[in-house]
Amino acid sequence: MQTSWLEILTTSAEGVLLPLARALPRVLVLLALVGIGWVAALLARRLVLRLLDALALDARCARWGLTGVLARSGVRARPSELAGRLVFWTLLVVGVLMGLQALEMPGTGRALGVILGFIPHAVVAVLVVVTGWILAHVLGQAALIAVVNAQVGGAGLVAAAVRWLVLAFAAAVALTQLGIAREMVLLAFGIAFGGAVLALALAFGLGARELAREALEGWVRRTGQGSSGGVSHV
Amino acid sequence: MPEPSADGAATAALAPVDALVVLPTLNHEGVLGAVLDALRTGLAGTTPAVKTAILVVDGGSWDQTVEVARAAAGLGGDVPVAVVELGGPPARSRALLGALDAVGRVGARAVALLDPSLGPAAATGIPALLEPVLEARAEVACPAHAFAPSEGTLTTNLLTPLARALYGRAPRRLLGGSVALAGGFLDRFLAEPPAETDHALYGVEVRLAVTALAEDTVVVEVPLGRRPSAGGAVPELPALVAGTVGPLFHLMARTQAAWLLPRGGRSVPCLGTPPGLVPDEGVVAVERMVRAFRLGLKDLLPVWEQVVPEDTLAQLYPLGLLAGDEFRFPAGLWARLVYDFALGYHERRLPRDHLLRALTPLYLGRVAGFLLEARHGAQGAALALAAVNRAFETEKPYLFARWR
Numbered sequence: 001m002q003t004s005w006l007e008i009l010t011t012s013a014e015g016v017l018l019p020l021a022r023a024l025p026r027v028l029v030l031l032a033l034v035g036i037g038w039v040a041a042l043l044a045r046r047l048v049l050r051l052l053d054a055l056a057l058d059a060r061c062a063r064w065g066l067t068g069v070l071a072r073s074g075v076r077a078r079p080s081e082l083a084g085r086l087v088f089w090t091l092l093v094v095g096v097l098m099g100l101q102a103l104e105m106p107g108t109g110r111a112l113g114v115i116l117g118f119i120p121h122a123v124v125a126v127l128v129v130v131t132g133w134i135l136a137h138v139l140g141q142a143a144l145i146a147v148v149n150a151q152v153g154g155a156g157l158v159a160a161a162v163r164w165l166v167l168a169f170a171a172a173v174a175l176t177q178l179g180i181a182r183e184m185v186l187l188a189f190g191i192a193f194g195g196a197v198l199a200l201a202l203a204f205g206l207g208a209r210e211l212a213r214e215a216l217e218g219w220v221r222r223t224g225q226g227s228s229g230g231v232s233h234v
Numbered sequence: 235m236p237e238p239s240a241d242g243a244a245t246a247a248l249a250p251v252d253a254l255v256v257l258p259t260l261n262h263e264g265v266l267g268a269v270l271d272a273l274r275t276g277l278a279g280t281t282p283a284v285k286t287a288i289l290v291v292d293g294g295s296w297d298q299t300v301e302v303a304r305a306a307a308g309l310g311g312d313v314p315v316a317v318v319e320l321g322g323p324p325a326r327s328r329a330l331l332g333a334l335d336a337v338g339r340v341g342a343r344a345v346a347l348l349d350p351s352l353g354p355a356a357a358t359g360i361p362a363l364l365e366p367v368l369e370a371r372a373e374v375a376c377p378a379h380a381f382a383p384s385e386g387t388l389t390t391n392l393l394t395p396l397a398r399a400l401y402g403r404a405p406r407r408l409l410g411g412s413v414a415l416a417g418g419f420l421d422r423f424l425a426e427p428p429a430e431t432d433h434a435l436y437g438v439e440v441r442l443a444v445t446a447l448a449e450d451t452v453v454v455e456v457p458l459g460r461r462p463s464a465g466g467a468v469p470e471l472p473a474l475v476a477g478t479v480g481p482l483f484h485l486m487a488r489t490q491a492a493w494l495l496p497r498g499g500r501s502v503p504c505l506g507t508p509p510g511l512v513p514d515e516g517v518v519a520v521e522r523m524v525r526a527f528r529l530g531l532k533d534l535l536p537v538w539e540q541v542v543p544e545d546t547l548a549q550l551y552p553l554g555l556l557a558g559d560e561f562r563f564p565a566g567l568w569a570r571l572v573y574d575f576a577l578g579y580h581e582r583r584l585p586r587d588h589l590l591r592a593l594t595p596l597y598l599g600r601v602a603g604f605l606l607e608a609r610h611g612a613q614g615a616a617l618a619l620a621a622v623n624r625a626f627e628t629e630k631p632y633l634f635a636r637w638r
Contacts, residue, residue: 068540068583138585141537145591148533149472151526155533230518231601232463233388233474234409234436 023103030099037095045088052080069134118178125174132170136163168192244316245336248287253277253364254342257290258329262350263298266290270306270315272354276361277313284368288315291336293329294322330438338424342417344368347442349411355462356412362456363414366505372454373416374446376405376502379461380509383608383615384518386461387601391622392572393440393478399569399626400486401447402497405455406508408443409436409478411464419451431484435469435477444485448492455504460512475597476590483579483590494634499627511615514608523602524561528554530595537592541578546570553599563603565618565625571596572626573633580637 052058061067061079070079077085101112140163147155172189176182248254255273259266270288277286290303300319307315320332330347337345344367346360359377366372383390389407398404415423423445431437446453469477486493501508530538531554538547549567556562575593579586604622608615 062582068585138588141584141588144533145472145537145588148530149470149526149591149594151522151529153529155529231384231387231523231605233471234386234393234478 026103029102033099033102034092034095037092037098040095041088041091044091045084048087049080049084052083057083066134069137121177121179125177128170128174128177132166132173136166136170139163139166165193165196245289245318246339248289248314248316249340249342250285251287251340251342252284253280253286253344253346253368254337254340255286255288255346255348255360255364256333256337257288257303257348257350258293258326258333259290259295259299259303259350260293260324260326260329261295261297261299263295263302265353266299266302266350267306268354269348269350269357270303272357273348273360274306274311274313274315276358278311280361280364286313287340287342288313289318289333289336289340290315291318291320291329291333293320293326293332294324296324325433326435327433327437331432334420334424334438337420344414344416345420346414347412349464351464352411352462353464359456359458360412360414362458363412366454366456367414367416370416371452371505373419373451374442374453375414375505376407376453376455377410377412377458378406378455378504378509379410379458380512381407381461382512382514383605383618384514385463387604388475388478388597390619391568391600391604392597393482395569395623395626396482396572396576397443397447398499398501398623399630400493401444401489403453403500403502404447405443405453405502407461409439411462413439413442415442419446422449429481429484429488431481434481435473437477437481440478440481441485444482444489448489453502455502455508457504457506457509459509471598472591472594475594476587479575479593480579480586480590483576486576487580490637494637499623511612511619513612513615517609518605520561520602520605521558523598523605524558526595527563527599527602530592530599534592534595537584537588538596540583541589541592542571542574546574550596559606561599561602561606563600565622566629568596568600568603568622569625569629570632573629573636576633577636 057080058067058078067079070077070082075082097112097115100108140159143162144155144159147158168189172185175185255277257266257269257273262269270290273288277288280286290307292300292303300317303315303317307317309315318332318336320328322328333347344364346364348356348360356377363375363377366375386407389409393408394404394406397408423442426441426445429437429441432441434440445451468474531550535547546567553561553563572593575589578584578589583589584592604618607618607621
């Protein structure tokens with residue numbers, strides 16, 4: 001009974017401890033790689049921040065109007081800080097991926113291959129969305145100011161329509177880039193965009209003929225008068 | 235500066251000349267012939283010791299402007315006319331830049347610039363403008379016209395008060411459509427690096443004015459009677475605001491060493507009796523301007539909020555509730571708003587074109603308020619003008635405190 005109990009205990013311990021002992025170096029390598037990745041990411045972030053400070057990136061972005069656009073889009077961080085964060089997370093993810101590779105778990109290699117192959121598409125998709133976001137904001141604001149200055153009502157509606165159209169376009173491009181339901185996205189965007197344009201044309205041309213006529217007449221009248229009813233400005 | 239074509243040889247052939255009148259043209263076929271006739275008649279009447287010439291610089295007209303100018307040049311006479319055709323895309327600013335560049339090759343003692351849109355009436359005043367410059371009594375001579383409150387409201391309510399508060403002096407009309415410049419001043423101006431706003435609608439004219447006011451240039455005004463009205467196509471108002479206010483805001487950074495010094499605001503000296511205000515013919519309707527302001531207040535607040543502090547915006551809200559004839563737009567509030575927009579432009583809080591165009595509804599509100607104040611006769615108009623000049627002066631410390 002006693003021998004049997006010891007055998008069972010030994011076998012069980014071996015069953016648990018041996019795989020653990022075999023896996024332990026790989027786990028340690030995983031932890032080391034993640035740790036090294038984290039340290040490297042921190043250092044790289046600091047280096048990038050110093051480099052961009054030396055290049056006065058924040059001042060340049062402020063001069064180009066990019067900081068203002070980001071702030072209005074809800075992004076309060078400085079552009080150099082954003083670049084630093086991007087570098088930090090990229091290196092950290094690389095470290096984690098290398099660590100996972102070191103685990104040599106079944107299927108890890110293939111999964112990592114898929115993930116690594118997906119990264120360039122994801123980066124492009126993120127860039128498309130960020131550019132689309134900024135462009136949507138700038139064009140929406142331009143439309144808002146133009147419609148108010150044309151002294152036509154509904155400026156907010158027009159600005160929102162412009163903003164959402166640009167965002168929808170950016171989202172469609174990003175999803176296509178990611179390969180997510182490519183045909184469906186293209187088809188859905190085409191139908192939605194074409195439908196919206198057709199609906200607006202019909203609404204303006206048929207439903208709001210009088211409004212269109214008044215708006216055009218008002219525009220012609222303003223142009224003819226040099227704007228603002230007989231006042232010369234310069 | 236744009237490169238002139240082979241016509242540059244014709245320009246150089248005008249030398250030596252004492253006084254040169256330059257007409258930057260762009261689609262002025264309807265008025266150019268009469269302007270050239272009036273100029274020739276006026277210049278022929280000057281003393282024979284002064285050799286005068288006319289230079290037409292075309293910025294790419296697609297009508298018969300160049301043909302009209304060449305026909306006038308072919309007539310001969312005491313006052314020769316040369317024509318320069320600039321290549322490239324048509325633009326008024328290019329015509330003016332090309333004109334100044336061409337002037338450098340002639341080496342005249344005095345140069346008069348004339349906007350042909352103002353017609354022959356403005357051309358008749360050119361000899362009087364050239365006189366103080368030729369006599370070395372001034373380096374820059376601007377026209378001083380009698381005008382009605384509804385004429386040149388962007389000038390009277392923004393450009394002139396702002397320039398006057400900044401540089402301590404300004405002519406009554408910063409952009410008079412004609413100006414006479416001493417050759418020495420022009421050489422200094424041409425030696426300056428170009429500004430990125432030179433290609434704006436009135437970029438060059440504003441830079442000429444700012445350069446003269448910021449330096450210790452002798453600037454005078456010459457009384458020339460009633461202000462002639464410009465003909466031809468009028469640019470849309472937001473483009474006009476961007477094309478005039480933009481260059482002035484832009485040059486504030488370049489000339490800050492000059493305007494950060496304390497100076498008292500005054501008009502430049504007038505060689506003669508300064509012309510007064512004349513009443514408007516009929517009542518100018520302000521309802522559309524008030525409506526444009528209200529529309530801006532309703533829809534543009536998110537844009538204004540990026541430029542104007544909350545406490546200043548709070549003073550705008552009650553104005554939107556004032557009905558018709560009760561509408562007012564205080565000069566002090568207007569001056570502070572203009573300074574906020576100048577700071578926003580300097581700090582690039584918005585894309586600059588958006589910022590300038592977003593000023594338009596506020597400007598229309600101010601013009602409506604100004605015209606309602608000016609309805610109480612010439613005295614009311616004079617008081618309203620004095621009030622806006624004083625307001626820009628009073629609010630100047632606000633700008634100083636925030637300018638970085």
